[in-house]
Amino acid sequence: MKKRQVLKSIAAALYPGAVAALLASCSENKQAFAAVDVTGADYARDFALTDHNGQPRSMKDFAGKVVVLFFGYTQCPDVCPTAMLELVEVRKLLGAQGQRLQGLFVTLDPARDTPQVLKAYVENFDPGFLALYTTPDKLEALAREYKIYYKKVDGPTPTSYSVDHSAGSYVYDPQGRLRLFTRYGSGAAPLAADIRLLLQ
Secondary structure, X not given: OOHHHHHHHHHHHHOOOHHHHHHHOOOXXXXXXXXXXXXXXXXXXXXXXXXXXXXXXXHHHHOOOEEXXXXXXXXXXXXXXXXXXXXXXXXXXXXXXXXXXXXXXEEXXXXXXXXXXXXXXXXXXXXXXXXXXXXXXXXXXXXXXXXXXXXXXXXXXXXXXXXXXXXXXXXXXXXXXEEEEEEOOOOHHHHHHHHHHHHO
């Protein structure tokens, strides 16, 4: 029998009720996140990108905030706008702490997603969110570093293509460390709860 189980058995026998529960849980001090805990991962640790205002950006620019970073493209018909709306809801759920949430949208379609297009797109959801981009020749390396899948899918005209891509967001703590991966469609409330833990 594992040590933890032994402690629970002894506590239950000798100290029934609330005291037993307290003693049995004394070793359970690890934070429990709803999202996938990727603390210590050796990928997706930092970036060197440009925001929609033309400013160079890296993780150090967002010290003191929890950062939620999502890859997509502005002409995405469903996944991207849904993910952005969910992040808006997360900010509302956080109340005053919402000011310490930084949403970042990284485009996988730099050919069509110009800085002007990106600015209009993210500010439509929240003026505090930022869109980031890199040059097409550097995008592949960036996607590898972040383990992001993307593939251009031809449409009826050369400019009407779509982009298949991974759906999910990376979450960084206020010290700029990668902590969580939240899957698309997980819901705003669980993510808000995770962010509250990271802000403690």
